[in-house]
Amino acid sequence: MIDELKVVRAGFAPIKGTRHLAHDRVVLDERGVVGDRGFALVSVDPEHPGSGRVLRTVQHPSLVAVRAEPAGRRLEVELPDGATASAEPVATSERITCDYWGRQVDLELLEAPHAALFSRWLGRPVRLARARRGDVVFAGAVSVVTTASLHDLARRVGDDALAAARFRPNLVVETDEPYAEDTWLGREVRVGSARLRIGVPIPRCAVIDIHPETGERDVRLLKTLASHRPLNRAGEPAFGVFAEVVAPGVVG
Incomplete structure (x- = not known):
């Protein structure tokens, strides 16, 4: 029952x-x-471009101040200071293997204006990446x-x-x-x-x-x-x- x-x-x-x-x-x-954590922010290892880390909220708590919402194929992001980005992330040929809480996840790096927005907000260079359904979800x-x-x-x-x-x-x-x-x-x-x-x-x-x-x-x-x-x-x-x-x- x-x-x-x-x-x-x-x-x-x-x-x-x-x-x-x-x-x-x-x-x-x-x-x-559907749509839950389909994207992740990653820091790329400059000495090993094919590897990096998925950013964790516990280490970057200011991330929760950022609003992100899907709008069809577009991804809309708004920072607390009013800066915005609204665009469809574009797939690239770049892939990266990232550590996420001890698991290795394969991510696709994307071209999108959101990365520059997040890099400024966090004070460090980051890339926007797309995960296969379920890969980043713990x-x-x-x-x-x-x-x-x-x-x-x-x-x-x-x-x-x-x-x-x-x-x-x-x-x-x-x-x-x-x-x-x-x-x-x-x-x-x-x-x-x-x-x-x-x-x-x-x-x-x-x-x-x-x-x-x-x-x-x-x-x-x-x-x-x-x-x-x-x-x-x-x-x-x-x-x-x-x-x-x-x-x-x-x-x-």
Whole structure:
């Protein structure tokens, strides 16, 4: 029997690390939310042009201050200072193998004005790259957090306005019991016209301590989570769950 979950927020970021934005409608295919982290920013090793690193939000928190949105084939980017870029990224013949949290991912470097914009904002040269669907996304295809768990954490840190965007979830679903999602492993659920199979808990890092719009560190959510939530072998507390798409569909 498939249970239906009510989705109260759906969102993604087309460029990994940029602001996580809510969307009225998202499409789920067999690899997750279409458009989610399809692009990444990379620093190229000048001594080894075929290798480099995917920029991580935890090391470059100012990325979350940047708005990026798909507009058909175009990618629209806006910096907090008002500078913008809107263009369709153009494929090149250049490919790069990047390290991403210990995994090697193969990326296609792109020609686009967005790279200059990000390079100025970050104070270092970066390139815009495109990943194969699923390559830069870490672990499960879809990330899910629940309203009751968010409310419990908000109470613990004394912040009634705690934003779900801090956790960059693809889906926020309505629940009555905090951390009920811990018991959903292997369960199939319906969201919109799609079906998901719930997977393992999501380990959290210091990214959740930064404001989801400014990138400034303003709370100690990670420490609070670690005080009452299960920890993995790396000492990371769990919050939310990953899920795989069993049947593609639309939410919203």
